[in-house]
Amino acid sequence: MKKLIFFLLLSVQISHAQQKHVPVIDDKIIKVDTLLWDLKTLSKAPEIEWFDKTGNIHSLFYKGVDYNGKPTQVFAYYSNPDLLLGKKTGKTKFPGVVLLHGGGGKAFKEWVEKWAAEGYAAIAMDFSGKQEDVKAYTSPGPEQGDTDKFYKLETGSDLKNMWTYQAVANAILAHSLLLSFPEVEITKTCLTGISWGGYLTCLVGSLDNRFKAAAPVYGCAFYDESDIFKVPLEKLSPAIRKKWMKYFDPSSYMSFAKPQFLFVNGNKDRFYNVIPYDKTYKLIAETQRSMCLIPDMKHGHEAGWEPHEIRYLFESVINQAPPLPKVKQIAIKDSLITVSYSSPVSIWTADFYYSNDTTSLNETRVWNSQKVNIDPKTKILSSPIPKEGFKYGFFYLKDHRNVSASSEFIIN
Template sequence: MNRVKKIIAILLLLASAAHAQFSRPWLIDTKNIRTDSLLWDLKELSSAPQFRWVDQAGPVRSLLYQSVDYEGKPTEVFAYYSNPDIIAGKPGGKQKFPGLVLIHGGGGKAFREWVEKWAREGYAAIAMDLSGNGPDGQKVAHPGPEQSNDNKFQKIEQGNLRDVWSYHAVASSILAHSLLLSFPEIDPIRTGVTGISWGGYLTCIVASLDNRFIAAAPVYGCAYYIESDVFKEPLNALSFNGRKLWIRHFDPASYLRYAKPFMYFINGNKDKHYNVGPYKKTCDLADNKQVCIIPDMPHSHKDGWAPVEIRTFFDGALNGNPRPFLSFSAVTVRDNQVVAVLKPVAGKQLASAEFYYTNDTTSDNEHRVWQHHPATYHPDIQSITYPVPKEGFKYAFIYLKDSDGVSGTTMFLQDGKVN
């Protein structure tokens, strides 16, 4: 009898320990982030920030939460929040929702309609303003840095790296995740992050540092800013030391090798700000990823959150559909053919396949000339082929659409030649 009591006591103790482990704040695991110069205190950012509701009426709520100091002073961040119950006007129940952190780009703000879009699609979502503004465009009482080129680049010359806009934007995005995880309606093992343009750049860093995310979808934004047609200019305007510091501390290339979430990179082939060369190199850095190249994709916030592929990705990564896309198990160039082998996906049918390529190495990325032609589908061996053009190609990709209108692509291919 005493032995039985001891076993029960041990089981109760283990259950208590397991419950304590589950109920403690979800912490970022830093053991795999091997750098001696990390600016962010990830343990501190793992804790939910203090916050207060500004408006709890209507389908989208608003709040202010505390963020890291700027120029020695505390700051606060304005954000919108909603979830499927709130958007439907229902009282909160016991259902747990997947959560998303939404990061705006240059000239952006906390987009109410972006939150509403995701809440209607079954997600709890938070979108914050990363320029120190409230809902009316006026400064909050304790703002962080404005999203200006000076704060993004020139500020680094003043010596305090933690006053650079990117430091604050990354910290505020991670804190938004910590706040989201503190809400009882959030399923803590089903959270993701997506951002557009500069928000895509931030998504690359945030997802690399915050391994509590399961999935991340950077739109447009990538690493290797010094190779961008646009961003190399403000970087080259810095001193040699300033440029070196910025690349070391604020370029996503310094962090993407640590990324644990499933990464979904989505961009166009002619984006003005994030060109093919550095984009391909960025995608190569992440181990667990999928790439979607949408031909001639426009660059804006609304164009950045519009693609159905982003919803399809998160539905797959966070809601249990393991293979929502037509995708490839292998892509090779052999015997003067580009050969792409399709992964079988139940219920997915190929509607079209095209081969895009360019040999234009003199134009900037926005004006680069691309050719595209139908590719050949071989249903018996589940593959797509296209003959390598006689002039070869500098960059290329295969672009698919399934019968539901959802895109699937290869990564960018580079330097294909006829043998």
């Protein structure tokens, strides 16, 4: 009898979630010869089972895509500003954000809490299949290790059993679920992810054109050129490596992306180095991308969700709030390097970072910096070219909101 009552309640929850019209992904603009993901099916809100609805952060399971022919459940945390204040969700509508963790991570309750406090309905799901604080997890998908991400493809595994396929599909389903909640404004949803979650953000943000803004942190495309990720890829046979790059590298999809993108990274990141990173953001139209290269940014989940520039970008897109500063039109002439910029708030400080170190790995590369001249009338930043020249460089600036932005990498 208890089981019958549970399933009746569950069916009511599912029906309630799907009463709201959920927009469908426009898959016609993803012009690849073979698209693994059934984007129309993934546009439908999945079935859910609430695990814990007490407190200000709720937890749930939602139905994921099949793995090895068997159904899966995905664990997630959810909250919104009303829940955070201990109120029942009312008539107020909130923008939404989907949060994608990185390698070794999980669904982070603190991350959801942070975004709910920022005014968003937020959902974070677990891609590992082993959320240690949830004992009822009985049907997970693949693990996060290199076997499920890379090597299993060499053994003839179905592409849909690979970690990337599963993670992308389940991230899109989380978005569909978020869009089905009555308190979420369907025209104001955003996406951010950290490290491997940044990689997923590049993929999901390119495939799911219902998002209005996306902020990959660290993660990028061209995995075969990464200091770190080229290692497992080089262990694959050339044919399998090519297959992985075709289906699972973001470079195959990013030219079709529709959201506004903010690329957040450090200049010395261990996993996502200068050359592939530079190639990645250039796949997105210049008018559609913003840059925030943060000098010596640490790599980690907390470090990755700290930059408030992500929220400023989202607010500028969905609520027409004042935008981030933007650096444009790099020019090198005689002994001077200049860039123009636009900013709704005056620039507080600016520096030029540069390096001639071409032999070190990205994380150990030696960088120097020098102050630059700020001309608020012409909106020009100028810096003498270092006497020793430079191989890699970028401008980094902050406005009087303490909001930072940067140029793209300048590579000689």
